[in-house]
Amino acid sequence: MTAGRPAPLGATFDGDGVNFAVFSENATRMQLCLFTPDGQTETDRLDLPERDGDVWHGYVSGMRPGQRYGLRAHGPYRPDEGHRFNHHKLLIDPYAKRLTGHPAWNDALMGYTVGAKQQDLSFDTRDSAPYMPKSVVEDPAFTWGGDTRPEVLTEEAVIYEAHVKGLTRLHPKAEPPGTFLAMASDPMLEHYTKLGVTSIELLPIQAFVNDGFLEEKGLTNYWGYQTLGYFAPDPRYLSEGKINEFQQMVARLHSAGLEVILDVVYNHTCEGNEMGPTLAFRGLDNAAYYRLADDRRYYINDTGTGNTLNVDNPMVLRMVMDSLRYWVQEMHVDGFRFDLCSTLGRTDTGFDRGAAFFDAIRQDPVLTQVKLIAEPWDIGPGGYQLGAFPPPFLEWNDKYRDGVRRFWRRDPGRAPDLAERLTGSATQFDHSGRPATASVNFLTAHDGFVLHDIVSYNEKHNEANGEDNRDGHSNNYSDNMGVEGETSDKRVNEDRARRKRALMTTLFLSQGTPMILAGDEIGNSQMGNNNAYAQDSEISWIDWSRADEDFLRFVQRIIAFRKDQPILRQKRFLHSRERMIDGMEDLFWRRPDGKPMEPSDWNDPGLQTLCVEMRTASGTPPYGATATAIFAVFNAGDAIEVAIPDPGTGTWSKHIDSADPEGEIAPVENGSIEVGRESVSVFVLEGEE
Template sequence: MTNEFEIAAGRAAPVGATFDGDGVNFAVFSEHAHRMTLCLFDDQGEKEVARIDLPERDGDVWHGYVPGLRPGQLYGYRAHGPYQPAEGHRFNPNKLLIDPYAKRLTGHPDWSDALMGYDVASKRGDLSFDTRDSAPCMPKSVVVDPAFSWGEGVSPDRAIADTVIYEAHVKGMTMRHPDAAPQGTFLGLSSEPMLDHLVKLGITAIELLPSQAFLNDRFLVEKGLTNYWGYQTLGFFAPDPRYLHEGDIAEFQAMVARFHAAGIEVLMDVVYNHTCEGSELGPTLAFRGLDNRSYYRLAEDPRFYINDTGTGNTLNVDHPMVLRMVMDSLRYWAEIMHVDGFRFDLCSTLGRTDAGFDRGAAFFDAIRQDPTLARTKLIAEPWDIGPGGYQLGAFPPPFLEWNDRFRDGIRRFWRGDPGMTPDLADRLTGSALQFDHSGRPATASVNFIAAHDGFTLRDVVSYNEKHNEANGEENADGHSENFSDNMGEEGETGDEAVNAARARRRRNMMATLLLAQGTPMILAGDEVGHTQGGNNNAYCQDNETSWIDWESADDAFLQFTRRLIAFRKKHPVLRQKLFLHSRERALDGKEDLFWRRADGDPMREDDWNDPELKLLCVELRTASGTPPYAALEYALFAVFNAGPEADVVVPGTPEGQKWCVHLDTAEPNREPAKIESGTLSVAADSVVLLVLETPE
C-alpha cells in the first residue's frame, strides 16, 4: 500500500464523492469520529492502494480533495472513534465502510463474520471488538459522473386524478418474458415488449419495488434464499447492482427516459425508515461504523435500538444531517435520475418524534417546502409496527396514502361478509371518512386490491389459507387474515364451475377498483392472472413463484382490464378531485351522488344498517362542459351485486337520452347496448355499469 496520492483541503459541500473534471472531492458526515480515513482501491477492488486521512473538518463534515482521480475510482472509508456500545458508539477502523452518498456500488457484501464490528465468538457479544479487516468482503463505492444526455425528453407530468399506478418488480416483470432483454434489469424492464404491454394496458405510472442498493440478509443466504423485495437499503443513492446489466448507472437513466417517451411516469418505492444493518447484532457496513449515535434512534439504554420498523433499527431523521442525507437522496433521484415520485415504506416512522407521530414532523415540513420534491408524487405507507403506528388519513398534503381499508373492504364485500355495503359506499367515494379533511382531494386514497405484500388477485379467489412453506419459517410468516375465498376448492383446480366463479370474482374486484374515486394501483401480473401458489409473503422468493409467467397469461382478463382502464380515462366523473357527498354542484345546482336500492328508491338508514344487504346502486350525475357531453346531462349508474340475481330499477332519463350498458362482469364480452328506462336484470355476483347517452 502506498500513500503517494496528494490531498488538499477540498470542501464540505456537496457531501459524497464529486468529480469536477480535474479530481474528486470527498466529504462525509460523522459527528463523533476522531479521524476519518479515505481508502482507495485498484480497478478490481481487491487491493487497497492507499489510505489517506481526510485533512479538514467543517462542523461534522470531514473532507478532502484528491487531484487526478477520475470516475470509476473505487473507494471506501474507515472511521476512527470510540468503541463503546454502552454509550452508543461503535467505531471500528478495521471495517471498511460504504459511503452513504455513493452513487454506485460494485456489488453486495459477501457474508463473513469479519463484517461484524464485534467478535461473534466472544461471550461478551456485541460488547467485544473484532480486529479482522472487512475490506475483502465488502463492495466498494465508485466515483461516478452522473451526467446523462436526456435530449428533449420530458416527464409526462400527469395530474394525480389521471394516474393509474402499476406496482412492479424489476426482475419479476422480465425474467420469464420471452422477449424482454436483458432480463432482470432496468433495461429489460424498459424494453419494447414491456413498454408495449404497459402502454396497451393503459397505466400511467410504474412504481418500482426498492431499486436502491439493498442487502441479502444473512439468514436468507444461509437458507439458500434471497432478499427479493429489497426492503433492506444499503445505499440511498446507488441503483442496486443486480439490476444493472453492465454496471453503469446510466442504464437506470435510460430506463426512465424510455418510460417517459412512452408517456409513463416512474415512481420509486424507497426505504428511509431503517437500514440493512439491523440490530446491535448486525453487520457494520456504513452508517453504524460512521456514526451509530447520529444515524440511528437509540433506546434509553443506547446499546440498543428503537425498533419501530421491525427490522432491528430505525433511522434517526430527527438529526439534521441524517434528514439532509434523506433529502439529498430524494433530490438526486428527482433531479439527476428524473424520477417522478416516491412511495415511502413505513412512512409513519419518518413522522415520529419523541412525542410520537407528528404530521408536522421535520421530514414532512422539509419535503413539503422543497421546490423540487413538492412537485413530485408522494405516497405514504401510513403505518409501522411502533406504538400508534397506524396513521391512515393522517398525513399532510400533498401526500397520497396506501389505503389498506379499501383492499380489505372490497375483498370482504365480494366474499359476502355481512354488513359490508356501507363500507363499499365509502370506498367507492374516496374513503372520505379518512381523507376528506385539511383540503385533501379524493385522489389522496391510493386504492388497491392486491400489492406485493399479500396474495395476488388470482390467489385472493383461489386460497383460503396462506401457503408460505417455501419461505422456511414453517408457514408462520405472512398475514393470516387475508379476507380471501377459494370459491369451494383450495388452490388450482380443473373444476370449470369453480374457475368460472373465480374469474367473475376477479372481474368484480378489478371493476370496483377502477370505478372508485381515488388513485387506483394494480399489482403487476394481476392483469394476466399471475399466481404465487398461495404464498402471501414472497419477499424471499426470487424464482418462478414471484416471476410473472407471461406465456400462461389470461388474455381474456387482460383485455377486460384494458377496457376498464380505458373507460376510466374516458369518464372524468370517476376521477374527480372533489369528494362526492350527495351535495349540490356549482354548475347547475343539482345533486351529484345518489345511493339507490334495487327498487329505485333512495337508500334509507334501515337499508344501510341491514347486515344482509348485498346489493348497492349508485348514480353519479353531473353536467360537463367538455365533449362529448357538453350541455347534456352526463351520468353513470353502477350496480354492485354480491348477492343473488336481482331486478334493478334504472333511473329515469332526460328527454332524448337513454341508458347504455357498457360493462357487465357476468358477460364480459357483452357489447354496449342501449336500454329503455325501466328494470334491468342483474346477475348474481356481478357489476353492471350504465352510461347516460344521447342516441344518434
C-alpha cells in the same frame, strides 16, 4: 490530498479530480481507502485532512470516475454510550452513486467478535474489506436529449406496482431479462401502453443487501427493503454495471408517456440491531444515524427490522433530502412511495404531521413537483396513521383493500363500507383541503395475496419461505370458491374469473387513485404465498406463458372506460351536494327497486346489492353533453332485477357488465334490467340536455 470542500457530500468529480466529503459528528479521524480496479487490493489509505463542523473532507487531484473506494472511521467503541466505531471495518460511502456488488457474509463484517461473551460489547479486529463491496466514483451526467416528464395529473393516474426482475425475468422478449433495460424494452412498453397504466412504481431499486439468515437457507432478499446505499441503483438490475442503464430506462418510459415512481426505504437501514453488521452508517456514526433507546446500547425498533433511522438529526435528514433530490434531478424520476412512512413522522411525542421530514419536503421546490405516496403505518406506538399525512401526500389505503375484498366475499354488513370506499374514503381523507385522489386504492400489492390467489386460496401457503408457514398475514379476506389452489373444475374457474372481474371493475369505478399489482392483469399466481419477500424464484416471477388473455382484455377495457369518464376521476369528494349546473345532487344511493336507501337498508347485514348514481361534482359538465351521469350496480348476491333511474331527456346505455366481459355497449330499453350474480353493471347517461 488537499483540503477540498465540505459540500457536496459524497464523492464529486469536477473534471480535474474528486472531492470527498463525509458526515460524522462523533468520529475522531476519517480515512479514505482506495482500491485497485478489481476492488480486491487496498492501495492507499488517506486521512481526510479537514473537518468543517461535522463534515470531513479532502480533494484528490487527477482522480477519475471509476475509482473504487471505501471509508474507515476512527472513534470510541463504547456501545453502552451508543458509539460503535471500528476502523477495521471498511464502510460504504452513504452518498456513493454506484456499488460494485453486495457484501459477502462473513463474521468479519461484524464490529464485535462473534461468539464472545456479551458479543456486541466485544471488539473485532479483522479487516472486513475482502467481504465488502466498494463504492465507485461516478459522474452521473447523462445526455437526456428531449426527455420531458409526463407530469400525469393525479386524477388521471393509474399506478402499476412492479418488481424489476419479477416482471421481466420470464418474459419471452424483454431483454436483458431482470434488468432496468428490460423494464423499458419494446415489448414491455407495448404492454404498459395497451394496458392503460400511467405510472410505473418500482419496488426498491436503491442498493440493498441479501440478509445473511436468508442466504443460509438458500433464499434471498427479493423485495429489497434492506437499503445499503440511498444514491446507488442496485447492481443486480444493471446488465453491465453502468448507472446510465437506469437513466436509459427512465428516458424510454418517459418517451411512452409513463412516469417512474420509486419505492424508497428511509425508515431503517440494512444494518439491523446491535447484533447486525457494520457496513456503513453504524461505523460512520451510530449515535447520529440511528434512534437509540435510553440504554444507548440498544436501538429503537419502530420498523420491525432492528433499527430506525434518526431523521431528527439534521444531517441524516439532509442525506434523505439529498437522496430524493438526486433521484429527481439526476435520474429524472417522477415520484416516491415511502415505506413505513409513519416512522418518518414520529417524534419524541408521537406521530406529527408537522415533523421535520414532512416540513422539509413540503417546502422543497424540487420535491413538491413530484408524486409523494405514504405507506401510512409501521409497528411503533401510534403507528397506524391512515389519513393523517399532510398534503400533497397520497396514501396507500388498506381499508379500501380489505373492504372491497370482504364485500365480494359476501361478508355480512359490508355494503356501507363499500359505499365509503367507492366515494374516496372521505372519513379518512376529506380534511385539510385534501382531494379524493389522496386515497391510493388497491386490491393487492407486493405484500399479500395476488389477485388470482384471493379467489383461489383460503389459507396462505408460505412453506417455501422456511418459516413453517408462520410468516405472512393469516387474515387475507380471500375465498377459494370451493377448491384450495389450482383446479381443472370448470365451474370453479368460471366463478373465480367472474369474481376477479367484479373486483377489478370496483377498483376502477372508485374515487381515488387506482393501483394494480403487476401480473394481476394476466392472472398471475404465487401459488398461495402471501409473503414472497425471500422468493427470487418462479413463485414471484410473473409467468407470461400462462397469461389469461381474456382477463387482460377486460382489464384494458375497464381502465379505458375510467379514462373516458371524468366523473370517475373527480378530485372533489361526492357528498350528495347540489350541483351548480342544475341543482341536482351529485350522489344518489338507491335500492334495487329504485327507491332511495333508508337507514334500515344500510343497517341490513344481508344487503348484497349496492346501487349508486354519480354526477359531476360542480360547475359545467367536464365533457359536453355526451354523458352527465353514471349508474353502477354492485351485486355480490344472486341475479337481481334492478330499476334504472329516470333518464330525463337522455338515454341510459350499459357500457360495462363484468358478468359479460365481451358485451357490447347497448341502450337500456325499459326501466329495469337484470344484473347477474356476483357482477358489476355500469350505465352511462348519454344525450341529456
